Amino acid sequence: MIVLFISFFAACLFGIGIGIGGMTLPSKVISFLDVFGSWDLSLLFVMIGAISVYSCFYFLIIKKLKKPLLAPQFQVTTQRRIDLKLMIGAALFGVGWGIGGLCPGPAIVSLVTFQAPVLIFLISMTAGVYLYNILISRLLSAGQQPPKR
Amino acid sequence: MDSHLFFMPFIGGLCIGLAGVMYLLFCGRVFGISGIFAGILLPKQKDTSWRIAALLGLLAAGALLLFLRPSSFPQEAENYSIFRYILAGLLVGFGSQMGNGCTSGHSVCGISRCSPRSILATCIFIFAGIVAVALMKKMGIAL
Numbered sequence: 001m002i003v004l005f006i007s008f009f010a011a012c013l014f015g016i017g018i019g020i021g022g023m024t025l026p027s028k029v030i031s032f033l034d035v036f037g038s039w040d041l042s043l044l045f046v047m048i049g050a051i052s053v054y055s056c057f058y059f060l061i062i063k064k065l066k067k068p069l070l071a072p073q074f075q076v077t078t079q080r081r082i083d084l085k086l087m088i089g090a091a092l093f094g095v096g097w098g099i100g101g102l103c104p105g106p107a108i109v110s111l112v113t114f115q116a117p118v119l120i121f122l123i124s125m126t127a128g129v130y131l132y133n134i135l136i137s138r139l140l141s142a143g144q145q146p147p148k149r
Numbered sequence: 150m151d152s153h154l155f156f157m158p159f160i161g162g163l164c165i166g167l168a169g170v171m172y173l174l175f176c177g178r179v180f181g182i183s184g185i186f187a188g189i190l191l192p193k194q195k196d197t198s199w200r201i202a203a204l205l206g207l208l209a210a211g212a213l214l215l216f217l218r219p220s221s222f223p224q225e226a227e228n229y230s231i232f233r234y235i236l237a238g239l240l241v242g243f244g245s246q247m248g249n250g251c252t253s254g255h256s257v258c259g260i261s262r263c264s265p266r267s268i269l270a271t272c273i274f275i276f277a278g279i280v281a282v283a284l285m286k287k288m289g290i291a292l
Contacts, residue, residue, distance in 0.1 A: 014206070124234065
């Protein structure tokens with residue numbers, strides 16, 4: 001139960017950070033990516049701030065723990081392979097990020113504004129998630145067809 | 150360059166980092182929003198309750214920001230391309246699933262843990278974004 005509260009509170013703090021950091025302003029994100037034009041480096045400082053705190057706590061404290069404080073075990077991915085799937089996925093994400101200036105976190109935080117671009121983005125993002133998973137399950141089932149006699 | 154241009158973003162980053170730390174320290178999970186969202190859409194295990202709590206937290210943050218710092222959000226756009234946001238959303242949704250994460254998961258939580266996958270993913274996010282923005286400008290699309 002307390003885990004749910006922490007989940008809520010931490011996510012709220014995360015969302016506030018996203019808003020204060022400027023990530024809910026698509027124009028700021030796009031300016032960050034507009035290196036040949038009106039380059040705005042502010043988002044770099046969001047990353048610097050976030051990574052500084054996170055990495056300090058991670059290496060000084062969390063990495064030494066056998067289990068998290070309120071859960072039975074850590075559930076962090078152990079996947080370390082760098083493959084084409086990761087790279088293409090990241091590239092597609094990056095292009096979408098550049099086109100809309102939005103990524104999942106800021107979009108969800110911005111939902112309360114009910115602005116049309118955000119709503120359209122979120123619906124399409126949902127569709128994108130489903131599309132990928134449908135594609136994957138189709139590919140997987142195609143690969144399991146019985147061999148020809 | 151104004152120092153205030155970087156101060157608020159840095160503070161925002163501190164909040165994000167702290168929140169991510171809380172998640173990992175207490176709940177043992179990486180705060181990857183695309184994963185949290187997808188886990189609600191396509192539940193694989195019976196662990197939707199903390200995801201919903203997280204989603205509500207993000208929405209609550211939005212509400213707080215709307216009332217206390219409305220400049221966090223853009224002004225309502227009069228002219229916008231529906232197609233642009235459909236394409237952006239599809240690519241972000243599809244790409245985050247394929248790449249196992251988005252900027253919160255890879256760029257914050259992953260890089261902080263020195264994950265080579267996340268470092269590479271973030272570099273690719275940014276590079277692809279830069280190319281997309283440059284191409285849009287070349288095509289005369291208003292940014």
